[in-house]
């Protein structure tokens with residue numbers, strides 16, 4: 078595989094951009110390689126600047142559910158651009174998208190459009206605090222909610238204590254209101270809720286964890302979170318930035334039948350443009366300025382071009398409910414191919430798969446939380462990554478990310494990937 082052009086661009090980028098990339102996982106550090114610079118993408122494939130063409134299972138980390146550059150989305154965006162790129166004033170499209178979001182997820186009675194998932198979660202937490210008049214929040218170890226200060230935390234040294242920063246530049250005082258519980262572990266949540274009664278504003282959770290690799294909620298876990306938050310007057314926030322419009326048109330809340338108070342959306346909702354959203358019960362959302370006392374704003378919030386991309390994407394998904402079953406079937410086929418690989422090669426592999434999201438962990442498993450996820454052999458993952466890349470398949474350059482199936486992956490392409498996964502030769 079020729080990588081001369083990517084390598085040259087990376088070298089130049091290192092001089093002008095920290096690490097040569099605008100988001101850390103793009104650096105390929107976890108798999109000991111230099112990143113491929115992408116030239117263009119179409120459907121299920123991306124092509125790099127050396128002309129290598131890959132079957133893509135990253136899909137820009139989630140937005141690409143229709144595949145790249147879907148003609149209807151591109152055309153709508155091109156038309157929208159002609160009408161102006163931004164106005165800083167309300168538009169009909171924002172209302173249209175808000176209605177579509179509500180229709181997909183009826184728990185979202187009112188919604189605010191923002192520009193990134195980070196901003197959505199940060200804002201939802203502020204609203205929950207404003208609504209409850211409480212400061213503390215609970216998050217789960219291994220769940221990712223963007224890079225805002227109070228969420229870049231690791232657990233404190235003792236159970237039941239507040240978190241400590243997981244990044245330089247975050248003052249310890251900014252993380253003192255964050256508590257860390259263990260995913261799929263109701264007792265850890267109960268312990269914190271009992272230790273801080275009447276003080277927890279919100280529990281924020283990825284309903285399917287997808288940022289430590291894919292780790293689904295165990296039977297009853299989300300329902301437990303619903304019950305305990307209700308009992309304590311705590312706001313339940315589902316961070317559906319990945320799962321929204323992916324597990325089904327109604328997201329994880331529909332898939333599992335558990336209703337959160339607030340939901341954050343991103344990735345798919347922007348149709349490939351920088352857009353995200355947070356919303357939920359009207360009573361809570363009416364805390365937001367200008368109706369309420371919680372301030373949140375954005376120059377490019379509800380940007381007309383991004384809103385257009387989101388609407389066009391959701392319109393296609395809404396018109397094709399069968400897509401979800403098809404993607405789930407393909408996800409299952411890939412999961413089975415990993416299991417076959419494990420049997421044939423005697424490689425320890427544990428697969429978690431929900432709908433079009435899956436992860437193969439290079440460990441015997443089961444993987445049900447952060448501890449078991451991080452028991453994976455990242456060296457084995459790096460070798461698998463290299464094997465895939467050399468054979469024209471682009472998967473996440475990290476063990477702790479999801480594999481994303483899109484509508485654009487054909488049966489033939491899935492079969493080809495399955496053969497490659499399960500095959501004996503490298």
Ligand SMILES: *Cc1c(COP(=O)(O)O)cnc(C)c1O
Nearest residue numbers: 193194195221222223316318319
């Ligand atoms: C990607 C992601 C975010 C952050 O979104 P950005 O748009 O990258 O800021 C938040 N929560 C979850 C669950 C995510 O997967």
